[in-house]
Amino acid sequence: MRIEKCEKCHKRYSVVEIGGRMPGSKESADITCPHCGNTFTERSNGAFKTSPLPDDADSQSV
Numbered sequence: 001m002r003i004e005k006c007e008k009c010h011k012r013y014s015v016v017e018i019g020g021r022m023p024g025s026k027e028s029a030d031i032t033c034p035h036c037g038n039t040f041t042e043r044s045n046g047a048f049k050t051s052p053l054p055d056d057a058d059s060q061s062v
Helices: none
Strands: 002-005 014-019 027-032 039-043 046-052
Touching: 027 046, 039 046
Parallel strands: none
Antiparallel strands: 002 014, 014 046, 027 039
């Protein structure tokens, strides 16, 4: 899992790559912000699942 920050609404969300077990078959896959719907593409062997993070996720310590 990784955390992205939307370029449009500036909110954070998690991105998980699902699948991706076939080397050499990368294709463009959409990553869509679950807050505003802004989409960008990234090369992947699978697909991406996004989930919104709470607004206070930035202020939580690990």
